[in-house]
Amino acid sequence: MRNLDEATITQAVLARNSSTADARLCEVMTSLVQHLHAFARDIKLTEEEWRSGIYFLEQVGKACSSDRQEFVLLSHTLGLSTLVLAQNDRKPSGCTEATAFDVPQIHNATVYDLGADISAGLLGAKGYMHGTIRDAKGNPVPSATLQVSQAGGGLNTERALLQADQLGRYFFSTVVPQNHRVLHDGPVGMMLTALNRHAWRPAHLEFVISAPGYKRLVTQVFREGDPYLDSDAVFGVRSSLITHWAQQPPGETPDGTVSRDPFYTLDFDFLLAKA
Protein backbone atom coordinates (compact mmCIF):
# COMPACT_ATOMS: atom_id res chain seq x y z
CA MET A 1 0.00 0.00 0.00
CA ARG A 2 2.65 2.47 -1.07
CA ASN A 3 2.61 4.61 -4.18
CA LEU A 4 -1.15 4.64 -4.27
CA ASP A 5 -2.44 6.43 -7.34
CA GLU A 6 -5.65 7.05 -9.22
CA ALA A 7 -5.79 3.45 -10.30
CA THR A 8 -5.10 1.75 -6.98
CA ILE A 9 -6.41 3.94 -4.17
CA THR A 10 -9.98 2.66 -4.22
CA GLN A 11 -9.04 -1.00 -3.80
CA ALA A 12 -6.57 -0.03 -1.08
CA VAL A 13 -9.30 1.71 0.93
CA LEU A 14 -11.75 -1.16 0.42
CA ALA A 15 -9.11 -3.64 1.62
CA ARG A 16 -8.46 -1.51 4.70
CA ASN A 17 -12.17 -1.33 5.52
CA SER A 18 -12.75 -5.03 5.02
CA SER A 19 -11.73 -6.24 8.45
CA THR A 20 -14.70 -4.89 10.36
CA ALA A 21 -16.79 -7.55 12.06
CA ASP A 22 -20.01 -5.74 11.11
CA ALA A 23 -20.96 -7.16 7.71
CA ARG A 24 -23.57 -4.51 6.95
CA LEU A 25 -21.21 -1.67 7.86
CA CYS A 26 -18.60 -3.21 5.57
CA GLU A 27 -21.16 -3.40 2.76
CA VAL A 28 -22.26 0.21 3.27
CA MET A 29 -18.70 1.55 3.44
CA THR A 30 -17.60 -0.45 0.40
CA SER A 31 -20.39 1.05 -1.67
CA LEU A 32 -19.83 4.51 -0.21
CA VAL A 33 -16.10 4.54 -1.01
CA GLN A 34 -16.69 3.19 -4.51
CA HIS A 35 -19.31 5.81 -5.33
CA LEU A 36 -17.39 8.64 -3.64
CA HIS A 37 -14.26 7.80 -5.61
CA ALA A 38 -16.20 7.24 -8.83
CA PHE A 39 -17.73 10.69 -8.39
CA ALA A 40 -14.28 12.27 -7.94
CA ARG A 41 -13.00 10.42 -11.00
CA ASP A 42 -15.98 11.11 -13.24
CA ILE A 43 -15.70 14.84 -12.86
CA LYS A 44 -11.95 14.87 -12.28
CA LEU A 45 -12.49 16.75 -9.05
CA THR A 46 -9.88 19.46 -8.63
CA GLU A 47 -8.09 20.47 -5.46
CA GLU A 48 -9.98 23.76 -5.36
CA GLU A 49 -13.33 22.04 -5.81
CA TRP A 50 -12.45 19.49 -3.14
CA ARG A 51 -11.72 22.40 -0.78
CA SER A 52 -15.02 24.06 -1.66
CA GLY A 53 -16.89 20.82 -1.04
CA ILE A 54 -15.22 20.27 2.33
CA TYR A 55 -15.96 23.87 3.31
CA PHE A 56 -19.60 23.51 2.26
CA LEU A 57 -20.05 20.34 4.32
CA GLU A 58 -18.45 22.03 7.32
CA GLN A 59 -20.85 24.94 7.03
CA VAL A 60 -23.82 22.58 6.75
CA GLY A 61 -22.66 20.87 9.93
CA LYS A 62 -22.21 24.15 11.75
CA ALA A 63 -25.70 25.32 10.69
CA CYS A 64 -27.26 22.32 12.45
CA SER A 65 -28.79 22.96 15.85
CA SER A 66 -31.59 21.58 17.96
CA ASP A 67 -33.95 23.79 15.94
CA ARG A 68 -32.45 23.28 12.53
CA GLN A 69 -31.37 20.20 10.61
CA GLU A 70 -29.36 21.58 7.73
CA PHE A 71 -28.02 18.14 6.70
CA VAL A 72 -31.57 16.83 6.54
CA LEU A 73 -32.51 19.82 4.39
CA LEU A 74 -29.51 19.04 2.16
CA SER A 75 -30.70 15.44 1.85
CA HIS A 76 -34.21 16.66 1.02
CA THR A 77 -33.06 19.10 -1.66
CA LEU A 78 -30.81 16.48 -3.27
CA GLY A 79 -33.70 14.02 -3.48
CA LEU A 80 -31.98 11.52 -1.19
CA SER A 81 -34.74 11.62 1.42
CA THR A 82 -37.43 10.92 -1.17
CA LEU A 83 -35.38 8.04 -2.57
CA VAL A 84 -34.77 6.46 0.84
CA LEU A 85 -38.42 6.88 1.78
CA ALA A 86 -39.61 5.41 -1.53
CA GLN A 87 -37.46 2.33 -1.27
CA ASN A 88 -38.45 1.65 2.33
CA ASP A 89 -42.07 2.76 2.34
CA ARG A 90 -43.90 -0.48 1.72
CA LYS A 91 -47.41 0.46 2.78
CA PRO A 92 -50.30 -1.89 2.05
CA SER A 93 -52.38 -0.81 -0.95
CA GLY A 94 -55.00 1.75 -0.07
CA CYS A 95 -53.20 3.20 2.93
CA THR A 96 -52.31 6.86 3.00
CA GLU A 97 -48.82 7.42 1.60
CA ALA A 98 -46.05 8.69 3.83
CA THR A 99 -44.11 11.69 2.57
CA ALA A 100 -41.57 11.87 5.34
CA PHE A 101 -39.68 9.61 7.71
CA ASP A 102 -41.14 8.54 10.97
CA VAL A 103 -40.20 11.10 13.59
CA PRO A 104 -40.16 11.10 17.36
CA GLN A 105 -43.24 12.79 18.80
CA ILE A 106 -42.32 16.41 19.39
CA HIS A 107 -42.63 17.95 22.78
CA ASN A 108 -43.63 21.52 22.09
CA ALA A 109 -46.99 20.88 20.46
CA THR A 110 -49.98 22.72 21.89
CA VAL A 111 -52.92 20.49 22.86
CA TYR A 112 -56.28 21.49 21.36
CA ASP A 113 -59.83 20.18 21.72
CA LEU A 114 -61.41 18.71 18.65
CA GLY A 115 -62.96 21.45 16.58
CA ALA A 116 -60.63 24.14 17.86
CA ASP A 117 -59.01 26.84 15.79
CA ILE A 118 -55.35 25.85 15.60
CA SER A 119 -54.17 28.70 13.38
CA ALA A 120 -52.35 30.28 16.33
CA GLY A 121 -52.07 33.69 14.80
CA LEU A 122 -51.25 32.72 11.21
CA LEU A 123 -52.97 35.02 8.76
CA GLY A 124 -55.04 33.84 5.81
CA ALA A 125 -58.43 32.64 4.65
CA LYS A 126 -60.36 30.58 7.17
CA GLY A 127 -60.45 26.83 6.51
CA TYR A 128 -62.24 23.92 8.15
CA MET A 129 -60.75 20.45 7.80
CA HIS A 130 -62.38 17.26 8.90
CA GLY A 131 -62.29 13.55 8.20
CA THR A 132 -61.88 10.13 9.76
CA ILE A 133 -58.85 8.06 10.74
CA ARG A 134 -59.40 4.58 9.29
CA ASP A 135 -57.61 1.27 8.91
CA ALA A 136 -56.68 -0.20 5.53
CA LYS A 137 -60.16 -1.68 5.14
CA GLY A 138 -61.85 1.64 5.85
CA ASN A 139 -62.96 0.87 9.41
CA PRO A 140 -62.67 3.80 11.82
CA VAL A 141 -59.69 3.79 14.17
CA PRO A 142 -60.84 5.32 17.49
CA SER A 143 -58.91 7.95 19.41
CA ALA A 144 -55.87 8.40 17.17
CA THR A 145 -53.51 11.25 17.99
CA LEU A 146 -52.90 13.85 15.27
CA GLN A 147 -50.05 16.28 15.32
CA VAL A 148 -50.68 19.01 12.76
CA SER A 149 -47.92 21.34 11.59
CA GLN A 150 -48.43 24.33 9.41
CA ALA A 151 -45.94 26.80 7.99
CA GLY A 152 -47.33 30.22 7.15
CA GLY A 153 -45.91 33.50 5.86
CA GLY A 154 -42.60 33.84 7.78
CA LEU A 155 -41.84 30.24 8.47
CA ASN A 156 -43.21 29.87 11.95
CA THR A 157 -44.30 26.32 12.20
CA GLU A 158 -47.23 25.91 14.51
CA ARG A 159 -47.73 22.47 15.94
CA ALA A 160 -51.10 21.37 17.27
CA LEU A 161 -51.98 18.14 19.01
CA LEU A 162 -55.52 16.79 18.62
CA GLN A 163 -57.21 13.53 19.51
CA ALA A 164 -59.78 11.97 17.18
CA ASP A 165 -63.02 10.81 18.80
CA GLN A 166 -64.25 7.26 19.42
CA LEU A 167 -65.57 7.09 15.85
CA GLY A 168 -62.20 8.10 14.45
CA ARG A 169 -63.39 11.58 13.49
CA TYR A 170 -61.22 14.66 13.65
CA PHE A 171 -62.05 18.27 12.82
CA PHE A 172 -60.36 21.61 13.34
CA SER A 173 -60.16 25.00 11.77
CA THR A 174 -57.08 26.95 10.73
CA VAL A 175 -56.01 29.18 7.88
CA VAL A 176 -55.90 27.57 4.47
CA PRO A 177 -52.24 26.56 3.98
CA GLN A 178 -50.01 28.82 1.94
CA ASN A 179 -46.91 28.01 0.00
CA HIS A 180 -43.67 29.00 1.69
CA ARG A 181 -39.95 28.59 1.40
CA VAL A 182 -37.70 26.14 3.23
CA LEU A 183 -35.02 27.73 5.41
CA HIS A 184 -32.79 29.32 2.82
CA ASP A 185 -30.53 31.66 4.77
CA GLY A 186 -27.89 28.95 5.25
CA PRO A 187 -25.52 26.88 3.10
CA VAL A 188 -28.32 24.84 1.49
CA GLY A 189 -30.05 28.08 0.48
CA MET A 190 -26.78 29.23 -1.08
CA MET A 191 -26.58 25.94 -2.96
CA LEU A 192 -30.12 26.35 -4.28
CA THR A 193 -29.30 29.88 -5.43
CA ALA A 194 -26.13 28.67 -7.17
CA LEU A 195 -28.21 26.01 -8.93
CA ASN A 196 -30.82 28.58 -10.00
CA ARG A 197 -33.40 26.71 -7.93
CA HIS A 198 -36.15 28.19 -5.82
CA ALA A 199 -36.75 27.24 -2.19
CA TRP A 200 -40.55 27.01 -2.35
CA ARG A 201 -42.74 24.23 -1.10
CA PRO A 202 -46.36 23.95 -2.23
CA ALA A 203 -49.02 24.76 0.38
CA HIS A 204 -49.68 21.83 2.70
CA LEU A 205 -50.48 20.73 6.20
CA GLU A 206 -48.24 18.11 7.76
CA PHE A 207 -49.67 15.33 9.88
CA VAL A 208 -48.11 12.84 12.24
CA ILE A 209 -50.84 10.34 13.10
CA SER A 210 -50.44 7.57 15.62
CA ALA A 211 -52.73 5.01 17.19
CA PRO A 212 -51.95 1.85 19.18
CA GLY A 213 -51.49 -1.11 16.83
CA TYR A 214 -50.84 1.05 13.76
CA LYS A 215 -47.71 2.25 12.07
CA ARG A 216 -47.21 5.93 12.71
CA LEU A 217 -47.92 7.94 9.58
CA VAL A 218 -46.00 11.09 8.68
CA THR A 219 -47.56 12.72 5.68
CA GLN A 220 -48.46 15.99 4.04
CA VAL A 221 -51.78 17.07 2.58
CA PHE A 222 -51.20 19.43 -0.34
CA ARG A 223 -53.49 22.04 -1.79
CA GLU A 224 -54.71 21.63 -5.34
CA GLY A 225 -53.77 24.45 -7.70
CA ASP A 226 -50.59 25.46 -5.93
CA PRO A 227 -48.01 26.72 -8.46
CA TYR A 228 -45.22 24.73 -6.78
CA LEU A 229 -46.82 21.27 -6.87
CA ASP A 230 -44.53 20.31 -9.74
CA SER A 231 -41.42 22.00 -8.42
CA ASP A 232 -41.46 21.31 -4.68
CA ALA A 233 -37.96 22.22 -3.43
CA VAL A 234 -37.82 18.94 -1.49
CA PHE A 235 -39.49 16.58 -3.99
CA GLY A 236 -42.30 15.57 -1.61
CA VAL A 237 -45.57 15.78 -3.58
CA ARG A 238 -47.77 12.72 -4.22
CA SER A 239 -50.92 12.96 -6.32
CA SER A 240 -52.90 10.96 -3.77
CA LEU A 241 -52.26 13.72 -1.25
CA ILE A 242 -53.35 16.68 -3.37
CA THR A 243 -56.69 17.86 -2.05
CA HIS A 244 -59.30 20.43 -2.93
CA TRP A 245 -60.11 23.10 -0.39
CA ALA A 246 -63.68 23.92 -1.48
CA GLN A 247 -64.64 27.58 -1.29
CA GLN A 248 -67.93 28.18 0.53
CA PRO A 249 -70.11 31.28 0.46
CA PRO A 250 -70.45 33.46 3.56
CA GLY A 251 -72.79 31.98 6.12
CA GLU A 252 -72.77 29.29 8.76
CA THR A 253 -69.47 27.45 9.14
CA PRO A 254 -68.90 23.82 10.19
CA ASP A 255 -68.27 24.86 13.78
CA GLY A 256 -71.63 26.66 14.00
CA THR A 257 -70.32 30.21 13.80
CA VAL A 258 -71.34 32.59 11.04
CA SER A 259 -68.73 33.94 8.62
CA ARG A 260 -69.25 37.17 6.70
CA ASP A 261 -66.44 36.14 4.31
CA PRO A 262 -66.16 33.13 2.07
CA PHE A 263 -64.40 30.24 3.77
CA TYR A 264 -62.95 26.88 2.76
CA THR A 265 -63.64 23.29 3.70
CA LEU A 266 -61.70 20.08 3.22
CA ASP A 267 -62.78 16.52 3.92
CA PHE A 268 -59.89 14.03 4.06
CA ASP A 269 -59.63 10.55 5.56
CA PHE A 270 -56.31 9.02 6.62
CA LEU A 271 -55.93 5.24 6.25
CA LEU A 272 -53.36 3.75 8.61
CA ALA A 273 -51.31 0.58 8.08
CA LYS A 274 -51.13 -2.01 10.85
CA ALA A 275 -47.95 -1.88 12.88
Added chain:
Amino acid sequence: MRNLDEATITQAVLARNSSTADARLCEVMTSLVQHLHAFARDIKLTEEEWRSGIYFLEQVGKACSSDRQEFVLLSHTLGLSTLVLAQNDRKPSGCTEATAFDVPQIHNATVYDLGADISAGLLGAKGYMHGTIRDAKGNPVPSATLQVSQAGGGLNTERALLQADQLGRYFFSTVVPQNHRVLHDGPVGMMLTALNRHAWRPAHLEFVISAPGYKRLVTQVFREGDPYLDSDAVFGVRSSLITHWAQQPPGETPDGTVSRDPFYTLDFDFLLAKA
Protein backbone atom coordinates in the same frame (compact mmCIF):
# COMPACT_ATOMS: atom_id res chain seq x y z
CA MET B 1 -42.76 15.93 -10.86
CA ARG B 2 -45.39 14.34 -8.67
CA ASN B 3 -45.45 10.75 -7.45
CA LEU B 4 -41.68 10.55 -7.55
CA ASP B 5 -40.46 7.08 -6.67
CA GLU B 6 -37.31 4.99 -6.68
CA ALA B 7 -37.31 4.89 -10.45
CA THR B 8 -37.92 8.57 -11.18
CA ILE B 9 -36.43 10.65 -8.37
CA THR B 10 -32.90 10.83 -9.77
CA GLN B 11 -33.92 12.22 -13.15
CA ALA B 12 -36.24 14.67 -11.39
CA VAL B 13 -33.39 16.07 -9.31
CA LEU B 14 -31.06 16.25 -12.31
CA ALA B 15 -33.70 18.14 -14.27
CA ARG B 16 -34.17 20.57 -11.40
CA ASN B 17 -30.43 21.21 -11.16
CA SER B 18 -29.97 21.66 -14.88
CA SER B 19 -30.91 25.32 -15.12
CA THR B 20 -27.82 26.71 -13.42
CA ALA B 21 -25.73 29.00 -15.62
CA ASP B 22 -22.51 27.49 -14.26
CA ALA B 23 -21.75 24.55 -16.56
CA ARG B 24 -19.09 23.06 -14.29
CA LEU B 25 -21.33 23.27 -11.22
CA CYS B 26 -24.06 21.54 -13.21
CA GLU B 27 -21.64 18.79 -14.21
CA VAL B 28 -20.42 18.32 -10.64
CA MET B 29 -23.92 18.24 -9.18
CA THR B 30 -25.20 15.86 -11.84
CA SER B 31 -22.44 13.38 -11.05
CA LEU B 32 -22.86 13.90 -7.30
CA VAL B 33 -26.61 13.24 -7.34
CA GLN B 34 -26.20 10.20 -9.58
CA HIS B 35 -23.55 8.65 -7.36
CA LEU B 36 -25.29 9.58 -4.12
CA HIS B 37 -28.52 8.01 -5.32
CA ALA B 38 -26.73 4.99 -6.78
CA PHE B 39 -25.09 4.44 -3.40
CA ALA B 40 -28.47 4.59 -1.62
CA ARG B 41 -29.94 2.16 -4.15
CA ASP B 42 -27.02 -0.27 -4.19
CA ILE B 43 -27.17 -0.88 -0.47
CA LYS B 44 -30.91 -0.21 -0.15
CA LEU B 45 -30.17 2.41 2.48
CA THR B 46 -32.70 2.17 5.30
CA GLU B 47 -34.33 5.02 7.17
CA GLU B 48 -32.35 4.21 10.29
CA GLU B 49 -29.06 4.10 8.39
CA TRP B 50 -29.91 7.38 6.67
CA ARG B 51 -30.46 8.91 10.12
CA SER B 52 -27.13 7.54 11.36
CA GLY B 53 -25.35 8.92 8.33
CA ILE B 54 -26.89 12.36 8.75
CA TYR B 55 -26.02 12.34 12.44
CA PHE B 56 -22.44 11.32 11.68
CA LEU B 57 -21.99 14.13 9.14
CA GLU B 58 -23.43 16.63 11.63
CA GLN B 59 -20.94 15.50 14.25
CA VAL B 60 -18.06 15.76 11.78
CA GLY B 61 -19.15 19.31 11.01
CA LYS B 62 -19.43 20.23 14.66
CA ALA B 63 -15.96 18.81 15.37
CA CYS B 64 -14.42 21.23 12.88
CA SER B 65 -12.75 24.30 14.32
CA SER B 66 -9.92 26.63 13.42
CA ASP B 67 -7.55 24.04 14.93
CA ARG B 68 -9.19 20.92 13.60
CA GLN B 69 -10.45 19.90 10.17
CA GLU B 70 -12.52 16.82 10.84
CA PHE B 71 -14.01 16.76 7.32
CA VAL B 72 -10.50 16.86 5.87
CA LEU B 73 -9.55 13.97 8.15
CA LEU B 74 -12.64 12.11 6.95
CA SER B 75 -11.59 12.71 3.36
CA HIS B 76 -8.07 11.50 4.16
CA THR B 77 -9.25 8.31 5.86
CA LEU B 78 -11.64 7.50 3.01
CA GLY B 79 -8.83 7.86 0.46
CA LEU B 80 -10.55 10.77 -1.28
CA SER B 81 -7.69 13.19 -0.62
CA THR B 82 -5.13 10.80 -2.09
CA LEU B 83 -7.32 10.27 -5.14
CA VAL B 84 -7.85 13.99 -5.75
CA LEU B 85 -4.16 14.68 -5.25
CA ALA B 86 -3.14 11.84 -7.57
CA GLN B 87 -5.37 12.95 -10.39
CA ASN B 88 -4.28 16.60 -10.15
CA ASP B 89 -0.64 16.23 -9.23
CA ARG B 90 1.05 16.46 -12.59
CA LYS B 91 4.63 17.13 -11.55
CA PRO B 92 7.40 16.97 -14.15
CA SER B 93 9.38 13.77 -14.01
CA GLY B 94 12.13 13.85 -11.40
CA CYS B 95 10.49 16.42 -9.15
CA THR B 96 9.74 15.54 -5.57
CA GLU B 97 6.22 14.13 -5.25
CA ALA B 98 3.59 16.02 -3.31
CA THR B 99 1.69 14.07 -0.67
CA ALA B 100 -0.75 16.75 0.36
CA PHE B 101 -2.61 19.67 -1.12
CA ASP B 102 -1.05 23.07 -1.37
CA VAL B 103 -1.81 24.94 1.82
CA PRO B 104 -1.71 28.59 2.80
CA GLN B 105 1.47 29.45 4.68
CA ILE B 106 0.73 29.08 8.36
CA HIS B 107 1.24 31.96 10.73
CA ASN B 108 2.32 30.31 13.94
CA ALA B 109 5.60 28.83 12.76
CA THR B 110 8.69 29.63 14.76
CA VAL B 111 11.58 31.08 12.74
CA TYR B 112 14.92 29.30 13.16
CA ASP B 113 18.41 29.89 11.84
CA LEU B 114 19.84 27.27 9.52
CA GLY B 115 21.40 24.49 11.54
CA ALA B 116 19.23 25.10 14.60
CA ASP B 117 17.64 22.42 16.73
CA ILE B 118 13.92 22.61 15.88
CA SER B 119 12.77 19.74 18.10
CA ALA B 120 11.13 22.24 20.49
CA GLY B 121 10.90 19.86 23.38
CA LEU B 122 9.91 16.68 21.52
CA LEU B 123 11.61 13.65 23.02
CA GLY B 124 13.54 11.07 21.05
CA ALA B 125 16.83 10.18 19.42
CA LYS B 126 18.77 13.08 18.00
CA GLY B 127 18.71 13.43 14.21
CA TYR B 128 20.47 15.74 11.76
CA MET B 129 18.83 16.36 8.40
CA HIS B 130 20.40 18.23 5.51
CA GLY B 131 20.13 18.54 1.77
CA THR B 132 19.67 20.94 -1.10
CA ILE B 133 16.61 22.51 -2.69
CA ARG B 134 16.96 22.02 -6.45
CA ASP B 135 15.05 22.56 -9.66
CA ALA B 136 13.95 19.71 -11.93
CA LYS B 137 17.36 19.65 -13.59
CA GLY B 138 19.17 19.42 -10.30
CA ASN B 139 20.39 23.01 -10.16
CA PRO B 140 20.29 24.58 -6.70
CA VAL B 141 17.41 26.94 -5.94
CA PRO B 142 18.72 29.67 -3.65
CA SER B 143 16.96 30.90 -0.52
CA ALA B 144 13.88 28.69 -0.54
CA THR B 145 11.65 28.79 2.52
CA LEU B 146 11.04 25.51 4.35
CA GLN B 147 8.29 25.00 6.85
CA VAL B 148 8.90 21.79 8.77
CA SER B 149 6.19 20.11 10.83
CA GLN B 150 6.71 17.22 13.12
CA ALA B 151 4.27 15.25 15.24
CA GLY B 152 5.78 13.51 18.23
CA GLY B 153 4.45 11.48 21.12
CA GLY B 154 1.20 13.19 22.08
CA LEU B 155 0.31 14.91 18.86
CA ASN B 156 1.83 18.31 19.36
CA THR B 157 2.79 19.49 15.95
CA GLU B 158 5.77 21.75 16.03
CA ARG B 159 6.21 24.03 13.06
CA ALA B 160 9.57 25.50 12.21
CA LEU B 161 10.42 28.02 9.51
CA LEU B 162 13.88 27.90 7.93
CA GLN B 163 15.48 29.56 4.96
CA ALA B 164 17.92 27.68 2.73
CA ASP B 165 21.16 29.45 1.88
CA GLN B 166 22.27 30.94 -1.45
CA LEU B 167 23.46 27.53 -2.60
CA GLY B 168 20.07 25.97 -1.83
CA ARG B 169 21.38 24.14 1.21
CA TYR B 170 19.31 23.53 4.32
CA PHE B 171 20.24 21.75 7.55
CA PHE B 172 18.69 21.41 10.98
CA SER B 173 18.54 18.99 13.85
CA THR B 174 15.52 17.57 15.59
CA VAL B 175 14.42 14.26 17.05
CA VAL B 176 14.11 11.41 14.60
CA PRO B 177 10.40 11.29 13.69
CA GLN B 178 8.15 8.80 15.43
CA ASN B 179 4.95 7.21 14.29
CA HIS B 180 1.82 8.68 15.83
CA ARG B 181 -1.93 8.58 15.53
CA VAL B 182 -4.19 11.06 13.74
CA LEU B 183 -6.73 12.81 15.95
CA HIS B 184 -9.02 9.95 16.89
CA ASP B 185 -11.13 11.30 19.76
CA GLY B 186 -13.84 12.53 17.38
CA PRO B 187 -16.36 11.07 14.92
CA VAL B 188 -13.69 9.98 12.43
CA GLY B 189 -11.90 8.10 15.21
CA MET B 190 -15.19 6.38 16.04
CA MET B 191 -15.55 5.44 12.38
CA LEU B 192 -12.05 3.97 12.30
CA THR B 193 -12.81 1.95 15.43
CA ALA B 194 -16.07 0.67 13.94
CA LEU B 195 -14.14 -0.37 10.83
CA ASN B 196 -11.49 -2.15 12.91
CA ARG B 197 -8.90 0.27 11.55
CA HIS B 198 -6.02 1.85 13.40
CA ALA B 199 -5.30 5.57 13.40
CA TRP B 200 -1.52 5.35 12.99
CA ARG B 201 0.63 7.24 10.55
CA PRO B 202 4.19 6.15 9.82
CA ALA B 203 6.96 8.39 11.15
CA HIS B 204 7.61 11.36 8.91
CA LEU B 205 8.53 15.01 8.72
CA GLU B 206 6.23 17.27 6.72
CA PHE B 207 7.67 20.01 4.51
CA VAL B 208 6.10 22.99 2.81
CA ILE B 209 8.77 24.39 0.49
CA SER B 210 8.36 27.56 -1.49
CA ALA B 211 10.61 29.69 -3.65
CA PRO B 212 9.79 32.46 -6.15
CA GLY B 213 9.14 30.99 -9.60
CA TYR B 214 8.47 27.48 -8.29
CA LYS B 215 5.32 25.62 -7.43
CA ARG B 216 4.97 25.28 -3.69
CA LEU B 217 5.62 21.72 -2.61
CA VAL B 218 3.78 20.06 0.28
CA THR B 219 5.30 16.69 1.00
CA GLN B 220 6.25 14.23 3.68
CA VAL B 221 9.54 12.45 4.18
CA PHE B 222 8.95 9.04 5.72
CA ARG B 223 11.27 6.88 7.76
CA GLU B 224 12.34 3.54 6.38
CA GLY B 225 11.40 0.54 8.52
CA ASP B 226 8.33 2.06 10.12
CA PRO B 227 5.70 -0.64 10.77
CA TYR B 228 2.91 1.58 9.42
CA LEU B 229 4.37 2.37 6.00
CA ASP B 230 1.96 -0.09 4.41
CA SER B 231 -1.05 0.80 6.52
CA ASP B 232 -0.89 4.59 6.84
CA ALA B 233 -4.31 5.65 8.19
CA VAL B 234 -4.51 8.39 5.56
CA PHE B 235 -2.98 6.54 2.56
CA GLY B 236 -0.15 9.04 2.08
CA VAL B 237 3.06 7.02 1.61
CA ARG B 238 5.13 7.14 -1.60
CA SER B 239 8.21 4.97 -2.07
CA SER B 240 10.20 7.90 -3.42
CA LEU B 241 9.75 9.62 -0.06
CA ILE B 242 10.89 6.77 2.18
CA THR B 243 14.30 7.64 3.52
CA HIS B 244 16.98 6.05 5.63
CA TRP B 245 17.98 7.77 8.83
CA ALA B 246 21.52 6.44 9.18
CA GLN B 247 22.64 5.62 12.71
CA GLN B 248 26.01 7.13 13.59
CA PRO B 249 28.31 6.19 16.47
CA PRO B 250 28.83 8.61 19.35
CA GLY B 251 31.22 11.38 18.46
CA GLU B 252 31.22 14.64 16.58
CA THR B 253 27.86 15.57 15.07
CA PRO B 254 27.17 17.56 11.87
CA ASP B 255 26.74 20.78 13.84
CA GLY B 256 30.16 20.39 15.48
CA THR B 257 28.97 19.32 18.91
CA VAL B 258 29.98 16.00 20.43
CA SER B 259 27.35 13.39 21.22
CA ARG B 260 27.90 10.68 23.81
CA ASP B 261 24.98 8.72 22.33
CA PRO B 262 24.49 7.35 18.84
CA PHE B 263 22.68 9.81 16.59
CA TYR B 264 21.08 9.75 13.17
CA THR B 265 21.65 11.59 9.90
CA LEU B 266 19.56 12.01 6.80
CA ASP B 267 20.57 13.60 3.49
CA PHE B 268 17.61 14.46 1.26
CA ASP B 269 17.26 16.84 -1.69
CA PHE B 270 13.94 18.35 -2.73
CA LEU B 271 13.40 18.99 -6.45
CA LEU B 272 10.89 21.74 -7.15
CA ALA B 273 8.72 22.11 -10.24
CA LYS B 274 8.52 25.47 -12.05
CA ALA B 275 5.42 27.46 -11.21
